Amino acid sequence: MSSDFYKSSILPYAAIVIKICRAYTNTQEDFEDYYQEVCLQIWKSRDSFRQKSEWSTWVYRLSLNVCMTLLKKKKNNYQYFASDALPEELVEDSHAFSDEALNHLYGAIKKLSEVDRGVILLYLEEKSYQEIADIIGTTPNNIGVRIKRIKERLKKRLNGKVN
Known part of the structure; x- marks a missing residue:
């Protein structure tokens, strides 16, 4: 992966990837593995981006899909890759892992179904029902009902x- 691609197309969206990876992992090691795999898949799939949506929408969708796939593999006890440390640019963001209220919220989110986790993360990012529907692949009305139940x-x- 080129450094330029990472800096211009992944790093500006790292917060998105971090939040999604965090919601689908329970350990720092798993988080780092998921983060790396999402970044790798963004790089590998960059040519398939058809510009029918915003880049950020595509990053959300790809991140959710990668995390759900890795979670399923982990449930089936597959070994898939080794962990390295997060890039230095992201280490300063790791202080969020020590926030007790945030950890409590993420703990509750992790108990949701895989799809509901994605929906609530997008909602917390203040995405519109239409944007969430586009990313998840459903209707805005369905998203509204899901969010209320979640x-x-x-x-x-x-x-x-x-609240």
Whole structure:
């Protein structure tokens, strides 16, 4: 992967990838593995980007798909790759892992289904129902219903601590 591609096409969207990877992993090692795999898949798939959506929308969709695939592989006990450290540019963002309230929220999100995790992450990123529907592959009405139900489940899991 060229350094220029990483700096121009992945690094500006690293926060997206980090949030999605974090929601699908339980350990720092798994997080790093998922992050690397998402970056690799973005690079490998860059030529298949047809510009029918924004680059960020495509990164979201690809990140969700990669994380869900890796999660399924892990559930089936496949070994898929070794971990290296995160790039230095992202180390400063790792302080978010020590925030207790955020960890509590991510813990509740991790108990959701794979698709619902993706939906709520996109909602928390303030994506419109249409954007979420485009990324997930459903209708905006379906997204509205899902978000309402997800919020109710999260409230119960967080003992009413979320508005």
